[in-house]
Amino acid sequence: MDDGKPSGPKASWWSRPKAVERTLAEPEVPPARDGGPSVPPLTDAVPTDAVPADAVPVAADSPSERATDGDDDNGPRPDTDPAAETGAVTVPAEGPGAFAPDAAGAPAAPPERPRPLHEPDEYSTPPYGGPGPWAPAPPVQLPTPAHGTALPPAYGTPHGAQGAPAPHVPYAHPAPPPPPPSGQDPFAQSFQYDPWSSPVPRQPLTQYGEQYREPGGRRGRVGTAALVLLAFAGCVLGGVVGAYVERNGGFTTVELPQAGPESADRAPESVAGIAASALPGVVTLHVRGGGEQGTGTGFVLDQRGHILTNNHVVQPAGTSGEISVTFSGGQTASAKLVGKDTGYDLAVVKVTGVSGLKPLPLGNSDNVRVGDPVVAIGAPFDLSNTVTSGIISAKERPITAGGEKGDGSDISYVDALQTDAPINPGNSGGPLVDGRARVIGINSAIRAADSGSGLAGGQSGSIGLGFAIPINQAKRVAEELINTGKATHPVIGVSLDMQYAGDGAKVGAKAADGGPAVTAGGPGAKAGIRPGDIITRVNGQRVHSGEELIVKIRAHRPGDQLELTLLRGGKEQTMKMALGSADGG
Secondary structure, eight states, X not given: OOOSOOOSOOOOGGGSOSOOEEEOSSOOOOOOGGGOOOOOOOSSSSOGGGSOTTOOOOOTTSHHHHHHTTOOOOSOOOSSOHHHHHTOOEEEOOSTTOOOBOTTSOBOOOOOOXXXXXXXXXXXXXXXXXXXXXXXXXXXXXXXXXXXXXXXXXXXXXXXXXXXXXXXXOOOOOOOOOOOOTTSOHHHHHHTOOTTOOSSOOOOSOOOSGGGSOTTHHHHHHHHHHHHHHHHHHHHHHHHHHHHHHHHTSXXXXXXXXXXXXXXXXXXXXXXXXXXXXXXXXEEEEEEETTEEEEEEEEEOSTTOEEEEXXXXXXXXXXXXXXXXXXXXXXXXXXXXXXXXTTTTEEEEEEOSOOSOOOOOBOOGGGOOTTOEEEEEEOGGGOTTEEEEEEEEEEEEEEEEOOOXXXXXXXXXXXXXEEOSOOOTTOTTOEXXXXXXXXXXXXXXXXXXXXXXXXXXXXXOOOSOEEEEXXXXXXXXXXXXXXXSSOEEEEOSBOBOTTOOSSSEEBOSBOTTSSBSBOTTSHHHHHTOOTTOEEEEETTEEOOSHHHHHHHHHTSOTTOEEEEEEEETTEEEEEEEEXXXXXXX
């Protein structure tokens, strides 16, 4: 492969004379001046013996001379002597660079040229030779315009010339330039070489001038403004519509979701099931007489129309008052007093001429345990058929109610069930039922925040402390009232000192009427109780006061056997007795 090296024989360039010689292949005859004769050619004018023996026939413009003189040449190097091929005569060059012969006619030796400080470059690359055709400068890479961009005329187009832009030519390595034509100085091409020029015309990216403006520019701007205005109007309209929808809930009538019809049946053990079962047997009582009136609750005992309630509910009627009964369905009927007992705070009334009565089943209060769920039904503040629920909070809670007369004849002693089911004035006499809708107590009293306890009027609302008479005690009393019109009380036949502040119930020295404190022949006398004894326990249950001893005794029936524990002279004694009976009032 030709890498630009000379292919022919190469002379040592530093040992040759500096004289420049020209080979005249075809000498030309100079024209005659002023019409004189022309000068003959110089082909044979110089004899061959006048040429120095060591002169090298070299043409001044030949590639061999340029190669050996250290000048660059882009053309090929001949393998033969050009003088031999052309038949030219070698003559000394005329001019300032030529050397003259000496006096003997022999040519003088050329002056010795300075020796370079380094070896010559065999490739003849600059600065020691001309630029070679094998290493052209790379073309300048201009940015390629985007697709569709109009371009101006290529560089070099005269200003103002019209015409289509030059097509884009992709970059490619150009071919080496051809050798200079015969008779032309090869140095002219080297001097015109521009390493930074582009062999392919390039085009700029930006177009200027009216000819590159898109038609309809003003119309496009107007259209854009119209689109922006329409978009703004749409946003405003959308905001107005959205605000209306948000404030009014839409454009249609509001329909809220709602559950469909369901079965009215409920589980029997639920509060709703218990209430549905018990409400038909609960009544509301309105009582008037003696300038007084009151409202309370009761429940049906049997199909004959007997209704059980509290004594303090019917007390305003007296012997000539009116008692009106309203059933859960709204029917009303008049009622008459069958019997009452102040000590137990129970009363029985009876309605006549009423059919379809639904008596409530009775439970067993001895089976009740603390924490059992209960439901209270009544007419608090004359609000009939009110249902509340809760649990049994405690059992055998001794409470007393009444006592307005001051002689103790109207005091009620109840060994009550305590519940947190809300009970309010008007609930008195109503049933307290268990989880099977069975009556286990009669709501009778509440612990009020202002008065402490009691069943009298003027009480505040419920604070979660309600008390009910156990159904076992109420059943016995109700049966006696229905059968005999009066109830019997169990007694031990002693009078108690109600002012005693110590622990336990103390037997008094005398009775209230001045008689003996221990009734002769009574249950206490037979057991051996004496005045001054302090009773501390009943059947093993602790007694702290005289009221508690009465409550414990009235929780039993007459004739029941009791075991009493007492202190006498600082010594504890135990004795047994059978309860006696006394008519109630």
